[in-house]
Amino acid sequence: MFIVPVSRRAAIRARQFDRLFDDAFGHVFAQPVADAAPARRPAIDVSESDSAYVVTLDVPGVTREDVKVSIDGRRVSVVAEAAAATPAAEAATAEAPAETTKASERVILRERAGASFARSFTLPSDIDQASSQARLDNGVLTLTLAKRSPATTQLTVN
Numbered sequence: 001m002f003i004v005p006v007s008r009r010a011a012i013r014a015r016q017f018d019r020l021f022d023d024a025f026g027h028v029f030a031q032p033v034a035d036a037a038p039a040r041r042p043a044i045d046v047s048e049s050d051s052a053y054v055v056t057l058d059v060p061g062v063t064r065e066d067v068k069v070s071i072d073g074r075r076v077s078v079v080a081e082a083a084a085a086t087p088a089a090e091a092a093t094a095e096a097p098a099e100t101t102k103a104s105e106r107v108i109l110r111e112r113a114g115a116s117f118a119r120s121f122t123l124p125s126d127i128d129q130a131s132s133q134a135r136l137d138n139g140v141l142t143l144t145l146a147k148r149s150p151a152t153t154q155l156t157v158n
Helices: 008-029 087-093 096-103
Strands: 044-048 052-058 067-072 075-082 115-122 133-137 140-146
Touching: 044 115, 052 115, 067 133, 067 140, 075 140
Parallel strands: none
Antiparallel strands: 044 052, 052 140, 067 075, 075 115, 133 140
């Protein structure tokens, strides 16, 4: 195994370079799908204390019920789906008098669409899922991921 020293600035440039190619070739080879929510990869901020990692993600337009966080050892995955409100969906959930009003409306321009957010990352140490917390406030998801304390077992010498 080779260890190559990489500065933070070089890592940021490499990430920007990767995103450039992902964006350029993703649009060329992607097949357009009707009413498909664009997938977004939100940027994350990770900070560490002695007992936990704090991860912050921006997921605008997502409700608490639409966020799914899964933890598998050191691997953390976040998936969220922000659904766009359509006049037909609003009419189906509205009461009967409002349904006729919504059904008679026409959409002239729609630029706000639903979106899905997905991000996975690996942390340096295992996470204690029972002690971890997640909070969604104004479109900002904050995960407080407690570090799993190492199991210290001692053998008695006979």
